[in-house]
Amino acid sequence: MRCVYTWRRVGTKGVGFINRLGRALKSNGKVYLVGAGPGDPELLTVKAVRCLERADVVVYDRLVSPEVLALVPQGAARICVGKQPSHHPVPQNEINDLLVRLASGNRCVVRLKGGDPFIFGRGSEEAIELSQANVDYEVIPGITAAQGCAASLGVPLTHRGLATSVRYVTGHCRQDAELDFDWPGLADKDTTLAVYMGRANIAEIAGKLIAHGLDTATPVLAVCHGTTERARNVLSQLDRIADDVANADFSGPVLFIVGKVAALARSVEPQNAVSDDIVASATG
Numbered sequence: 487m488r489c490v491y492t493w494r495r496v497g498t499k500g501v502g503f504i505n506r507l508g509r510a511l512k513s514n515g516k517v518y519l520v521g522a523g524p525g526d527p528e529l530l531t532v533k534a535v536r537c538l539e540r541a542d543v544v545v546y547d548r549l550v551s552p553e554v555l556a557l558v559p560q561g562a563a564r565i566c567v568g569k570q571p572s573h574h575p576v577p578q579n580e581i582n583d584l585l586v587r588l589a590s591g592n593r594c595v596v597r598l599k600g601g602d603p604f605i606f607g608r609g610s611e612e613a614i615e616l617s618q619a620n621v622d623y624e625v626i627p628g629i630t631a632a633q634g635c636a637a638s639l640g641v642p643l644t645h646r647g648l649a650t651s652v653r654y655v656t657g658h659c660r661q662d663a664e665l666d667f668d669w670p671g672l673a674d675k676d677t678t679l680a681v682y683m684g685r686a687n688i689a690e691i692a693g694k695l696i697a698h699g700l701d702t703a704t705p706v707l708a709v710c711h712g713t714t715e716r717a718r719n720v721l722s723q724l725d726r727i728a729d730d731v732a733n734a735d736f737s738g739p740v741l742f743i744v745g746k747v748a749a750l751a752r753s754v755e756p757q758n759a760v761s762d763d764i765v766a767s768a769t770g
């Protein structure tokens with residue numbers, strides 16, 4: 487039978503005691519911190535699929551796609567600890583406690599996180615907590631959104647003559663604090679920027695990149711629900727991306743790819759003249 491729990495039903499009773507006990511006695515269970523990839527279940531690693539097959543319980547985030555969740559075995563319990571920007575129904579410390587508590591019951595616990603657990607995923611915080619509680623754990627990497635979204639549209643994150651490096655950047659700071667980044671370093675015409683969680687701040691991000699020297703016509707690709715059947719995307723440029731994304735009215739997670747490589751995207755809405763010169767220089 488498939489069991490679906492929310493964190494409220496699981497509750498916090500006894501967590502402190504079990505965690506203290508866990509620190510004293512090594513638990514028999516194991517937690518797998520598994521990357522679910524960007525959405526397409528075919529992008530899961532073989533190891534991730536094998537972990538899911540033997541899971542007793544799966545603790546998952548909002549970003550894990552329904553297609554990936556469909557691979558959770560019927561008999562495994564599911565606990566949703568979904569997070570949304572500015573709205574965290576389950577605080578991180580309670581998720582950490584939950585993992586320790588579940589593993590102490592000799593269970594195979596899969597902590598399923600969108601993309602890669604260690605890229606803007608707080609998987610490393612969970613790993614540290616598990617280690618301190620003497621719980622055995624293993625990290626199974628996943629394809630991160632930047633790789634999945636870019637590849638699904640034929641965009642190389644690096645390309646000879648267009649981008650000599652790539653940087654994964656968060657577009658959102660803790661408690662909506664001001665974006666205090668290395669703007670001169672980020673505004674490098676030969677670097678591809680993959681901006682995660684940047685939707686609310688894309689106007690500010692684009693403005694700062696222009697102010698620090700990037701050309702206003704630098705291509706920007708915005709991908710929503712990348713790699714899934716719900717995928718949508720817009721190819722724009724730095725001085726127009728905020729308006730174009732607002733008009734696109736996306737309804738899911740959005741990743742921005744900033745840099746000349748973005749112009750190589752196929753199947754974009756609307757196909758933009760900005761790409762012609764860049765495609766010519768890349769292929770010529």
Ligand SMILES: C[S@@+](CC[C@H](N)C(=O)[O-])C[C@H]1O[C@@H](n2cnc3c(N)ncnc32)[C@H](O)[C@@H]1O
Nearest residue numbers: 524601602607630631682683711712739740741
């Ligand atoms: C909290 S971060 C988690 C990143 C994740 N650990 C990874 O490696 O992809 C969430 C952000 O990832 C990006 N993201 C994740 N999946 C995506 C998808 N399928 N399409 C577009 N963006 C995605 C969005 O920028 C979203 O706001």
